[in-house]
Amino acid sequence: MTDAATTSTTPSVLAGRPYLKMNGLGNKFVILDLRDDPVTLDEESIRKASNPKTGPGCDQFITLEHRKGYDGVFMGVYNADGSEVGACGNAARCVAWLLMEETGASEIDFATLSEPLHASRIGEKRIAVDMGEPKFGWRDIPLSEQMDDTRFVDIKLGPIDKPVLWGPSAVNVGNPHCIFFVEDAEAQPLEKFGPMIEHHPLFPEQANVSVAQVLSKHAIRLRVWERGVGITEACGTAACAAAVAAHRRRLTARKATVTLDGGDLTIEWREEDNHIIMTGPITLEGEGRFADDY
Numbered sequence: 260m261t262d263a264a265t266t267s268t269t270p271s272v273l274a275g276r277p278y279l280k281m282n283g284l285g286n287k288f289v290i291l292d293l294r295d296d297p298v299t300l301d302e303e304s305i306r307k308a309s310n311p312k313t314g315p316g317c318d319q320f321i322t323l324e325h326r327k328g329y330d331g332v333f334m335g336v337y338n339a340d341g342s343e344v345g346a347c348g349n350a351a352r353c354v355a356w357l358l359m360e361e362t363g364a365s366e367i368d369f370a371t372l373s374e375p376l377h378a379s380r381i382g383e384k385r386i387a388v389d390m391g392e393p394k395f396g397w398r399d400i401p402l403s404e405q406m407d408d409t410r411f412v413d414i415k416l417g418p419i420d421k422p423v424l425w426g427p428s429a430v431n432v433g434n435p436h437c438i439f440f441v442e443d444a445e446a447q448p449l450e451k452f453g454p455m456i457e458h459h460p461l462f463p464e465q466a467n468v469s470v471a472q473v474l475s476k477h478a479i480r481l482r483v484w485e486r487g488v489g490i491t492e493a494c495g496t497a498a499c500a501a502a503v504a505a506h507r508r509r510l511t512a513r514k515a516t517v518t519l520d521g522g523d524l525t526i527e528w529r530e531e532d533n534h535i536i537m538t539g540p541i542t543l544e545g546e547g548r549f550a551d552d553y
């Protein structure tokens with residue numbers, strides 16, 4: 260949150276526009292439909308809307324657009340700090356549900372910055388999204404240095420001679436993730452080291468940072484520090500990244516329940532096509548309108 264966002268007297272480009280509030284397991288979104296009335300968004304307006312002191316408040320600001328170069332509906336994802344990013348798993352379920360309600364279809368495709376997504380309705384407010392294929396190459400994550408085995412990347416936390424955490428996995432699932440496998444996820448001071456790892460020089464585009472505790476072959480407890488936001492109740496892409504990383508380390512099966520602070524997601528990394536299927540709930544909280552002089 261900048262001073263400019265709290266003190267600006269110029270009305271925001273959002274002034275007078277309607278929005279929806281939704282969440283996926285407590286991961287909060289403001290959703291703006293720009294399909295009929297496009298506008299060029301600026302970082303300050305997004306930061307102002309995302310901050311609960313100056314706007315409706317959310318972790319990610321989501322747009323529905325007809326964006327040049329993309330087929331069909333485009334889902335734009337902006338973190339609370341105003342940065343536009345490639346993917347958001349929880350918002351993908353919410354947007355898929357909105358488009359299904361709008362069209363009456365139970366299967367839907369839409370575009371994102373990282374790749375087109377396909378989603379299916381599983382229940383009244385339960386959606387499965389095909390999140391595509393994970394990437395493990397150091398250039399794809401991306402990492403700033405060559406590392407051939409990204410199941411264990413060369414980062415240590417704590418004293419050099421006695422590190423407390425080391426060797427996280429790195430995965431890209433449309434956005435970059437760094438996952439530390441730990442004995443006790445609740446005991447980790449994620450709010451302290453999350454920002455350090457997010458901005459670690461090894462991640463030139465920064466990273467989402469998680470601590471994962473493997474509970475069984477089919478269950479993972481996960482806490483997440485999100486890039487551009489901080490600790491959130493849930494992160495869908497982090498759940499995908501952690502499930503894939505755990506299976507690559509032979510810790511879990513291909514299908515696992517990932518328990519985040521806000522609840523459970525089912526993640527399956529399919530053998531037949533290498534795609535990750537994320538299944539979970541959506542919540543529609545309500546609607547609002549930015550004031551005319553917002």
Ligand SMILES: N[C@@H](CCC[C@H](N)C(=O)O)C(=O)O
Nearest residue numbers: 347348349434486494495496
């Ligand atoms: N909450 C999201 C992820 C949002 C983007 C992320 N913070 C990033 O910067 O990549 C999810 O549910 O996946």
